[in-house]
Amino acid sequence: MLYISGASGYIGSALCKHLNKQSIQYNTIRIRIDEPESTGSLLQINKEDTLIHLGECANITQANQLGERYIQQNLAALKKLLFLGFNKIIYVSSTAVYGETGNTPAMEADSDLVSSHIYTRNKITCEQFIQKHFPEYVICRLSNVYGGTMKQDCLFADILNQLSAPTVTLRNTAHTRDYIHITDVCTAITQALKINVNGLYNISAGQSYSVSEIANQLFKIHNATPILKGHSTTTSSQYICNKKAMQALNWIPQMDISAGLKTIKVNSHE
Numbered sequence: 001m002l003y004i005s006g007a008s009g010y011i012g013s014a015l016c017k018h019l020n021k022q023s024i025q026y027n028t029i030r031i032r033i034d035e036p037e038s039t040g041s042l043l044q045i046n047k048e049d050t051l052i053h054l055g056e057c058a059n060i061t062q063a064n065q066l067g068e069r070y071i072q073q074n075l076a077a078l079k080k081l082l083f084l085g086f087n088k089i090i091y092v093s094s095t096a097v098y099g100e101t102g103n104t105p106a107m108e109a110d111s112d113l114v115s116s117h118i119y120t121r122n123k124i125t126c127e128q129f130i131q132k133h134f135p136e137y138v139i140c141r142l143s144n145v146y147g148g149t150m151k152q153d154c155l156f157a158d159i160l161n162q163l164s165a166p167t168v169t170l171r172n173t174a175h176t177r178d179y180i181h182i183t184d185v186c187t188a189i190t191q192a193l194k195i196n197v198n199g200l201y202n203i204s205a206g207q208s209y210s211v212s213e214i215a216n217q218l219f220k221i222h223n224a225t226p227i228l229k230g231h232s233t234t235t236s237s238q239y240i241c242n243k244k245a246m247q248a249l250n251w252i253p254q255m256d257i258s259a260g261l262k263t264i265k266v267n268s269h270e
Contacts, residue, residue: 001046002026002193003086005077006054011092011185014148015052018186024193031055031077045085052090052189053081056122059153060096063119071122078129088136090192093123095143095178095202095240105241108141108200127200138192143178143204143240145185147255149265157266159215163224173212173230176237178204181255181263191249201245205253208239217261 002019006012007028019026029051056074057063063070081089098106099114115121130137150156155170162168180203188203209217215228246252 001049003029003049003051004054005029005031005051005081006056009054009058010148010151011058011142011145011182012054014182015054015186015189018183018190022190024190031080047085047087049086050088050090050193051081051086052092053078054092056092056126060117060119061153063122064117067118070118071125074122074126075129078126078133082133086134088138089130089134090138090140090189091126091130092189093127093139093141094120095141095204095238096120097123097127097141098238098240100236101238101240103237103239105206105239106202107241108202108244131198131200136196137198138195139200140185140189140192140203140245141200142185143180143202143238145182146179147182147260147263149267151267155211155214156218156261156264159218160222160264160266163218163222163226166226167229168215168219168226169229169231170211170215171231172236173215173228174210174235176208176210176235176239178206178208178238178240179214179257179260180205180253181260184253184255187254188245188249188251191251195248197248199244199248201248202240202242203245204240204242205257206240206242207257208237209257214257214261217258221258221262 004012004026007016097113097120113124115124127139146156159168185203212228
């Protein structure tokens with residue numbers, strides 16, 4: 001049986017819809033670290049069961065505000081999952097652990113990871129725990145996920161909310177990032193269910209765009225002609241290599257940036 005934690009979140013809800021379309025059965029699970037570990041017996045976990053673990057707060061600002069408590073909470077959740085008896089875990093991590101890469105694409109074998117922030121230190125700590133303790137695992141390091149209905153606190157919402165103004169003002173318009181569409185993330189995770197080897201994989205588009213390029217694409221899609229202004233002159237670049245994931249998962253990202261940006265909607269009910 002397949003279980004999913006964090007099924008109500010941005011990625012989790014999209015994944016559940018994808019699995020439904022694929023007729024893949026699953027159960028959702030909510031990990032409460034304050035509940036007695038004996039309650040896990042109610043789940044009747046079998047040694048063949050797999051967990052897709054999405055049950056972490058993905059808001060970097062909130063994570064950094066919580067500090068070390070954020071890491072300890074997520075480690076406690078992983079320990080409980082291990083106690084429940086899951087044989088295989090698919091853990092959703094982040095390419096943020098690579099930090100700035102310059103023009104050299106980050107690869108899974110890179111050992112010079114960035115642990116200066118709580119969010120990235122948590123991802124690195126949880127990855128290490130999983131690699132040490134779980135019999136089978138797949139760790140998916142996602143680049144910047146976009147598409148579908150998105151929250152207000154993201155670059156895309158920031159741009160779209162300003163489209164009717166004569167000027168769109170953004171920070172760091174020269175920053176360059178890899179953006180992976182939510183549908184490609186869902187297909188990659190689904191493919192990860194099928195492989196029988198432990199591994200760590202970059203789930204990325206394999207191509208990066210600057211903030212100004214993203215903004216200009218959205219201007220074109222919405223027939224808007226504002227002036228784009230940036231606050232900062234600093235430049236930060238991140239390029240992510242996805243070749244290992246493409247080969248091991250038999251997976252190819254299908255959504256290019258121009259088509260993917262057309263799918264974005266901003267949640268106005270937050």
